[in-house]
Amino acid sequence: MHTVGELLREWRHRRRISQLDLAIAADVSARHVSLVETGRSNPSADMVLRLADHLDVPLRDRNRLLLAAGFAPRYTERPLDGDALSAARDAVGRVLRAHEPYPALVFDRRWNILMTNRAVDPFFALVDPDLLRPPVNLVRLGLDPRGLARLVVNTADVRAVFRSRIARQLAAAPDPELTALYDEFLAPAADEPSPSIESDVVISMIVCFDGRELRLFSTITTFGTPMDITLDEISIESYYPADAESAAYWSSQQEPRP
Incomplete structure (x- = not known):
């Protein structure tokens, strides 16, 4: 099972964004992004969602990031006909x-x-x-x-x-x-x-x-x-x-x- 840091790094690479660019967009330090990705810092749920937002991560995958970080999913999935x-x-x-x-x-x-x-x-x-x-x-x-x-x-x-x-x-x-x-x-x-x-x-x-x-x-x-x-x-x-x-x-x- 991937850690939240590994998943965030995958999404950052997929978006072709550097740690520095992500840090500037999310208004955090590049060192903090690095610590999160390497597992040396445990991000809060808000930080996970902030980084995911700037990486344009779909809602389904934001739930996966939250679960990997030890938090409950934030987004529901209800049927369109419900x-x-x-x-x-x-x-x-x-x-x-x-x-x-x-x-x-x-x-x-x-x-x-x-x-x-x-x-x-x-x-x-x-x-x-x-x-x-x-x-x-x-x-x-x-x-x-x-x-x-x-x-x-x-x-x-x-x-x-x-x-x-x-x-x-x-x-x-x-x-x-x-x-x-x-x-x-x-x-x-x-x-x-x-x-x-x-x-x-x-x-x-x-x-x-x-x-x-x-x-x-x-x-x-x-x-x-x-x-x-x-x-x-x-x-x-x-x-x-x-x-x-x-x-x-x-x-x-x-x-x-x-």
Whole structure:
């Protein structure tokens, strides 16, 4: 079992921050950071959290740091569909509904889909039912031939986007299950062609759907200053039409307001 000092040193190395830079940011002496990392000083819970904050350590791993230092975990992990997170869940639901007629969905740190809006349903209807058994994984859904991959024209571009995002995610906070997902779907093959990016502004996903090609780009929304692990780890991905023809199609799908 790693000590709190060893874990903090790992996170500091992962962030490529020197002891001096961390000490300046956390308003402590570089000697104190060194003593904590080598186990010659036992940090308080507040000091552990202060250093973790400046190292941008995820809440789940801050709990691990606290446990390693001999303290109780500070952050809870409650299900998104539970009573405790009802206000947050309702807020997410409003965001999803407000984005219609365009698709939007919510996924966790391992890219498992937690919520969607109604605009996603027509796409899911074309997916092999085996892929829709919980947990439904967005990466697997997007790249498996039984899923949405057969609808995507520029699969190489989409795979490259997934690869870049998950590689950055793993570099920031390693995770065995996410690593396995990366190895299964995203590890580059030796003969894999480079993606043909058409624009240096935004990468569109081109989907053959309903007899036409739809071009979409996406944005990511996260919770600000969450204190719950679940909220710290979820993201809302909202898709928008990338050209006038796609926008016209989505507008035609919009249900009239009562």
